[in-house]
Amino acid sequence: MNTARDFIKKxxxxxxxxxxxxxPSNLFYxxxxxxxDAFALVSSYGLTYFTDPRYAQSCKEKFKGLFSVKIxxxxxxxxxxxxxxxxxxxxxxxxxRHLPYAEYKKIKEYLKGKTLLVPTYAVIEGLREVKGPKExxxxxxxxxxxxxxxxxxxxxxxxxxxxxxxxxxxxxFIRYQGAKSSAFDIIVGSGSNSAYPHHFxxxxxxxxxxxxxxxxxxxxxxxxxxxxxxxxxxKINRLYRRIYALVAKAQDIAIKKIRPGVRxxxxxxxxxxxxxxxxxxxNFVHCLGHGVGLDIHEMPNISGKSQEILKEGMVFTxxxxxxxxxxxxxxxxDMVLVTKRGCEVLSGAINK
Ligand code: ZN
Ligand code: ZN
Numbered sequence: 001m002n003t004a005r006d007f008i009k010k011x012x013x014x015x016x017x018x019x020x021x022x023x024p025s026n027l028f029y030x031x032x033x034x035x036x037d038a039f040a041l042v043s044s045y046g047l048t049y050f051t052d053p054r055y056a057q058s059c060k061e062k063f064k065g066l067f068s069v070k071i072x073x074x075x076x077x078x079x080x081x082x083x084x085x086x087x088x089x090x091x092x093x094x095x096x097r098h099l100p101y102a103e104y105k106k107i108k109e110y111l112k113g114k115t116l117l118v119p120t121y122a123v124i125e126g127l128r129e130v131k132g133p134k135e136x137x138x139x140x141x142x143x144x145x146x147x148x149x150x151x152x153x154x155x156x157x158x159x160x161x162x163x164x165x166x167x168x169x170x171x172x173f174i175r176y177q178g179a180k181s182s183a184f185d186i187i188v189g190s191g192s193n194s195a196y197p198h199h200f201x202x203x204x205x206x207x208x209x210x211x212x213x214x215x216x217x218x219x220x221x222x223x224x225x226x227x228x229x230x231x232x233x234x235k236i237n238r239l240y241r242r243i244y245a246l247v248a249k250a251q252d253i254a255i256k257k258i259r260p261g262v263r264x265x266x267x268x269x270x271x272x273x274x275x276x277x278x279x280x281x282x283n284f285v286h287c288l289g290h291g292v293g294l295d296i297h298e299m300p301n302i303s304g305k306s307q308e309i310l311k312e313g314m315v316f317t318x319x320x321x322x323x324x325x326x327x328x329x330x331x332x333x334d335m336v337l338v339t340k341r342g343c344e345v346l347s348g349a350i351n352k
Contacts, residue, residue: 020039031063125299254318268306
């Protein structure tokens with residue numbers, strides 16, 4: 001696998017001769033196989049995959065000739081340590097955000113001081129930031145399903161329907177369309193509930209002359225989508241119209257600044273400055289966006305503090321919002337792909 005080979009090359013750069021992968025998303029990235037109960041040891045000898053007998057058959061089929069697979073019925077940790085010692089590895093990296101302390105302690109104990117475990121931060125995540133053509137196809141497919149879900153729900157929503165019914169219908173619909181599931185708990189907030197950026201759907205009923213915010217993502221072959229659309233039932237009032245226009249403009253300003261070489265913080269600042277200039281700075285309570293791929297929130301982080309430099313092939317959200325507690329909230333969220341000279345709004349065709 002190319003990704004695994006690329007990663008092996010990276011190890012030396014980090015002063016390591018081995019690396020224990022324990023994050024399911026990172027493991028999927030290297031092996032193209034989804035398994036929540038697996039580890040991999042990567043070194044110049046290749047990738048050794050450790051899992052338990054439940055996955056024996058599927059691993060055998062999937063990894064034929066690609067990786068060495070060790071099926072462990074007892075503890076995985078002694079087997080990982082044994083493999084490190086047998087290969088004579090001296091400095092083995094582990095993912096500090098993904099290896100629980102208890103598991104780290106066990107592996108360390110089995111290594112008996114002969115191999116050093118070195119904490120690392122976001123090594124594989126860094127590789128995942130720039131998407132390859134095959135990954136982009138999957139993200140686009142996830143967005144296609146999201147788009148049809150938005151079209152479907154537009155005809156479904158009417159006064160009297162509950163927020164939880166909207167969420168349930170969306171979940172059912174996307175699964176029928178081939179998505180594995182939603183990428184996160186679907187957010188459906190009506191009226192004042194939409195002022196909570198991450199509202200959890202309740203049995204509140206939609207009413208006439210009020211708004212509805214839906215934040216939806218799906219998972220398709222491991223890859224995620226993330227999209228927010230707002231709807232209005234009945235006659236749109238002036239304040240809502242004004243806030244919607246501000247958020248749409250703030251998003252547009254940000255999107256126009258996206259291109260390779262720009263610092264991510266600049267994109268957030270451009271959007272935020274505009275909202276601040278209109279007097280709603282304190283109502284834009286979150287950062288502008290985040291990378292999306294195998295995880296719903298991944299690198300790059302599009303926040304004011306972010307020092308990351310945008311690169312061609314990055315995929316992230318642009319989602320400014322204004323939340324007026326007790327009244328309503330408006331967020332417009334789209335996904336963009338950084339291109340050679342600017343960006344492509346991947347979800348641009350989805351009804352706004
Ligand atoms: Zn979202
Ligand atoms: Zn998002």
